[in-house]
Amino acid sequence: MTLDDLPPLRAVIAQYGLSAEKSLGQNFLFDSQLLDRIARVPGPLEGERVYEVGPGPGGLTRALLRAGAQVTAVERDRRCLPALAEIADAAEGRLNVLSGDALAIDEAAQLGRGVHIVANLPYNVGTALLVRWLSIEDWPPWWASLTLMFQKEVAERIVASPDSDHYGRLAVLTQWRAQPKIAFAVNRAAFVPPPKVTSAVVHIVPGEVPAGVRPKTLERLTEAAFGQRRKMLRQSLKGLPGALEALAALDIDPARRAETLSVADFVAVARLLTARA
Incomplete structure (x- = not known):
């Protein structure tokens, strides 16, 4: 079986009886064109290494693999592992699935340097993971770029300017040594189940670190x-x-x-x- 032979995501959801768990902050994306668009945000991924958090049934994972990436995905929800195993079989060695909590993984040790992080982050851990990735002492960090899906309000907080409603701690922690931008917004109707809010994809690249600041x-x-x-x-x-x-x-x-x-x-x-x- 190749990636092109994989059944549609909706069929996979039905086959394994998967449903988005609110407690895990899950919302699934099925639109392959939208998923391919997200995978294009970091730039060409052919031969690049990508780290994905919370792949769920693997919609974005498939898009990253279609783009030519070598993907490591960490999934906390064990119900999704059989669906991801099918993708791994079809990916011919380009997908490594880790079962566990992303907040507990030593990512630099597992992945090395120069990795692009691309993820439709679970809403309940998205900000915590971002702060963790931004707060690395050693800079430039082990990751090469971040392409992350957030609630639009969180995305606006990341790119906000002073004296604006959204400006706060997250803007400062991001912008002091990195450059964030909102790549595009994603309508709530694109998700299953639809969240109550609009989402947005944020792209962040490391910048120069100001001297003398910890x-x-x-x-x-x-x-x-x-x-x-x-x-x-x-x-x-x-x-x-x-x-x-x-x-x-x-x-x-x-x-x-x-x-x-x-x-x-x-x-x-x-x-x-x-x-x-």
Whole structure:
């Protein structure tokens, strides 16, 4: 059997009695043209290594394989493993399926460097995985690019600019050393079952890392600053040692709120905190 001989995804769902589990944040995509479009976002994948989280019955997995990629997929839902095994048999050695929780996998050790991450992420772990991939100490990271499906609201938070409704911690943690963009939106009707919200595909590539800043320091700073985003910085940052002194050294008015600071402002504060640690 080849990839072209595989039964339609709807038939696979029926054959194995699969249904999207809300507790696992699952929503299945069946539209092969849409799936192929997602697989094109990272660029040509012929001969490239791809890591997919939460493949479910394997719709996006098939698209990645059609694009010529060598795919490693991790799936927590054991009900989906037989369907993925069929794809692996047809892929002639280009699909490796791992059974387990993506949050528990040592990805760099398993996959090596230069891997493209492409995934229709389960909604309930998507943000946690993104922060994990963005918070790597060693930069450039082991991944070459991220192409990820999120709820549109989360996607807008990732690419947001200062002084906008969506700007917050996720924007800073992404943009301080990476370049994100929204590739395209995906209507809720494309999913089975349809989620309550529109989704969007986000593409992120690593950029230059600002000198003298530790990721953990920036994480603590943004967590404090945006944890009480309606409060002035003098209030939200008073529990973070050295933060108010850093604001003063940089001539940043402590009466401002976190959403008015640029990514560069946060980086500058984090640099001073890192130097004084």
